[in-house]
Amino acid sequence: MNDDTELELLYDLSEVFRVFGDTTRIRLLSALRAGPLCVSCLSEELEMQQSAVSHQLRMLRSAGLVRPTRMGKNVSYALDDEHVASILDLGLSHVTHRRAGYQYKDDKEEA
Amino acid sequence: MNDDTELELLYDLSEVFRVFGDTTRIRLLSALRAGPLCVSCLSEELEMQQSAVSHQLRMLRSAGLVRPTRMGKNVSYALDDEHVASILDLGLSHVTHRRAGYQYKDDKEEA
DNA sequence: TATATACATGAACATATAATCATATGAAGT
DNA sequence: ACTTCATATGATTATATGTTCATGTATATA
Numbered sequence: 001m002n003d004d005t006e007l008e009l010l011y012d013l014s015e016v017f018r019v020f021g022d023t024t025r026i027r028l029l030s031a032l033r034a035g036p037l038c039v040s041c042l043s044e045e046l047e048m049q050q051s052a053v054s055h056q057l058r059m060l061r062s063a064g065l066v067r068p069t070r071m072g073k074n075v076s077y078a079l080d081d082e083h084v085a086s087i088l089d090l091g092l093s094h095v096t097h098r099r100a101g102y103q104y105k106d107d108k109e110e111a
Numbered sequence: 112m113n114d115d116t117e118l119e120l121l122y123d124l125s126e127v128f129r130v131f132g133d134t135t136r137i138r139l140l141s142a143l144r145a146g147p148l149c150v151s152c153l154s155e156e157l158e159m160q161q162s163a164v165s166h167q168l169r170m171l172r173s174a175g176l177v178r179p180t181r182m183g184k185n186v187s188y189a190l191d192d193e194h195v196a197s198i199l200d201l202g203l204s205h206v207t208h209r210r211a212g213y214q215y216k217d218d219k220e221e222a
Numbered sequence: 223t224a225t226a227t228a229c230a231t232g233a234a235c236a237t238a239t240a241a242t243c244a245t246a247t248g249a250a251g252t
Numbered sequence: 253a254c255t256t257c258a259t260a261t262g263a264t265t266a267t268a269t270g271t272t273c274a275t276g277t278a279t280a281t282a
Contacts, residue, residue, distance in 0.1 A: 018132030
């Protein structure tokens, strides 16, 4: 793998994480962990406007993290990939580990 | 765990991913995977201004992803946590898996 | 102490991004 | 065909974010 390919890979990598790196999208993914849900259900669950939810679902779709299935009038969304759940889990374990008391020497209060 | 705590957890989670979700920071983390490096080395490696690198290292520090150690005039940065490498790896495996030919029905060309 | 080197940081600016509003599309029922 | 319900999407706007420039701080060395 040459430097250029590696760079592209890193670009893709940061793009994936960027998609995970938003509160609304994380909440959507988290809600879908329990199983597929339609847009209006997600909208109620997060107490957000349907439009906002749809916009974010679109991003998740483009990133290949969720998959839509039409069910009559509704569209049901599901996590697309085992990786998605794994990444969520690993992130969670990191966060909870840090919460559990592990502290850093400085920068604790930084922006 | 009540809903409030869960919500906070998800906020923290998205924050962690947000930090990973930038090209410069991913490149920094990736460079540090091979071992600790000082700021000027990272600056050269990424071919970016020292100031930009420092700003991003500050974010990585605040997030607890890297740890600085002063070595004389230089400051050496290292990945702070095993989790960091794991998360990078898992993200990479997701990206490479998708690259390897798995394609989605639509949304392939979306923004 | 004066100077140089390495790094950090505040301010400013340009760009990216998420929510909202209005509206379009699409499916189901009358 | 018309209406209703569910979802998608374009445009707009407010905010967030990354880089640059200028400058501050810290360490080493003459």
